[in-house]
Amino acid sequence: MFDRDDLRAAVAANLLSADQASRLEAFLVSRKGGGDPDVEMGQENLRFLSNFNDIFITMGLIILFIGITTLVSTISTPAMASGNLLAGLMVAIPVAALAWALMEYFCARRRLLLPSMALSVIFVMFCTIGAMSVAASILGSDIENLDFMDMWGTTGTLGVMVFLSALAASLAIFFRFRLPFSLALSALSAAGAVYVAAGFFGSIQNVVGGPLLLLMGAATLAVAILFDMRDPERIRKASDHAFWLHLAAAPQLIWGVSALVTGSNIVGGSTSGADNAAQGITLLVVLLAIGIGSLALNRRALIAASLLTFIVTLSFVLSRVGFGGFNIFMIVTIIIGSGVVLLGAGWKTARRLVLNFFPRGGVWSRLFPPEPL
Numbered sequence: 001m002f003d004r005d006d007l008r009a010a011v012a013a014n015l016l017s018a019d020q021a022s023r024l025e026a027f028l029v030s031r032k033g034g035g036d037p038d039v040e041m042g043q044e045n046l047r048f049l050s051n052f053n054d055i056f057i058t059m060g061l062i063i064l065f066i067g068i069t070t071l072v073s074t075i076s077t078p079a080m081a082s083g084n085l086l087a088g089l090m091v092a093i094p095v096a097a098l099a100w101a102l103m104e105y106f107c108a109r110r111r112l113l114l115p116s117m118a119l120s121v122i123f124v125m126f127c128t129i130g131a132m133s134v135a136a137s138i139l140g141s142d143i144e145n146l147d148f149m150d151m152w153g154t155t156g157t158l159g160v161m162v163f164l165s166a167l168a169a170s171l172a173i174f175f176r177f178r179l180p181f182s183l184a185l186s187a188l189s190a191a192g193a194v195y196v197a198a199g200f201f202g203s204i205q206n207v208v209g210g211p212l213l214l215l216m217g218a219a220t221l222a223v224a225i226l227f228d229m230r231d232p233e234r235i236r237k238a239s240d241h242a243f244w245l246h247l248a249a250a251p252q253l254i255w256g257v258s259a260l261v262t263g264s265n266i267v268g269g270s271t272s273g274a275d276n277a278a279q280g281i282t283l284l285v286v287l288l289a290i291g292i293g294s295l296a297l298n299r300r301a302l303i304a305a306s307l308l309t310f311i312v313t314l315s316f317v318l319s320r321v322g323f324g325g326f327n328i329f330m331i332v333t334i335i336i337g338s339g340v341v342l343l344g345a346g347w348k349t350a351r352r353l354v355l356n357f358f359p360r361g362g363v364w365s366r367l368f369p370p371e372p373l
Contacts, residue, residue: 011361054114061102061118069095088133092126096169099123107177117181124169124185131165132158156199163193180237184244187223191216191252214256220249225367228297232369243301250305257286258309283313295354296368300347303340311336 010016016024069091076090099122107116135158170185198212224245231238261283287310294302311332318328343350351371358368 017361054112057106057112057115058118061115061122065095065099065122068098086133086137089130092130092133096123096126096130099126103173103177107179113179113181116177116179120170120173120179120182120185123173124166124189127169128162128166132162135161156196159196160193163189163196167193178237180240180244183241184248187220187245187248191220191248210256210259212256213252213259217249217251217253217256220245221253224249225297228299229363229366232298232366234298234369242299246299246301247305250302251309254287254290254306254309257290258283258313261286281317284317287313292354295347295351296358298351298369298371300344303343307336307340 072091072094076087099119103116103119103123106112106119167186167189170182170189173179173182174186194216195212224242227238227242227245228234230236231242233239287306290306291303294300314332314335315328318331323331348371355368355371358364360368360370
């Protein structure tokens, strides 16, 4: 197998350009087994679905756990009704244990990723239910009267503990099974814990209203980019890890920008007193800049996860210009649909154009992978 240090040394000695080294590395990887030879480089290949059998098994698992949850709930419900908050563990422990045991077979042994993703959600969810029971018992809270719209005081502490338990459960899955999807659960759990904890320092709507959303989205995106830099060709597992982190980062990042630009929230309206149409157009420019960044990073996932925000933003701008509901729907669907189709069909050409405006060589070639001719 080739040594990537040799390629970097060749670039440093001006024997190869960074673009030539990247293409040579991708070619050698595909020939020598460092990646899947049937996988096209740079295409963000989704490997969580092999065939319909994966869907078939996943459907069976969901039905199975609905039945098992119903069974154990018949035992725990009377105890919880009598005020025993720890009775929630009677549901959480057996269901979470079964989910983990099945992951040992479907994930560790069979490597069936779609069933493993379903099992990971079930495991994290019931670990969270167990943690909620323990936390509520310790804090002396009435679990039936918890109000999660008020994220400070006792319920805030409970919320932080619940999200931290979800983070611990998802990280346990990642370190045991190296399941890429679990990183998305970890990122969202960590963000949830931070958002709830922020409520202790003021109104949670003001705290989460922009800067914190943007900060958490940027932090998640930074970790995703670190994984991407380990796999510029997008053919190894590091790319799968980054894919799910990009999906977790984009909504937080873009809604954070939305809140900062509009003064509050593009759905709820502006509170800054500035012209709404100007704010909407400014936000649209920001979103287009994010799209250009996605092209440079060679990550369609960022744009895909941002489509809802693109649609809402464009609708917001058109409504302020004076278009009616039907016209807005028609214009938005045509513009967004055409843009996605054209971008998907001409992704490589668009990337080559965009990369002319980004630095090249050295570490930049791993951050912004060159597009082979």
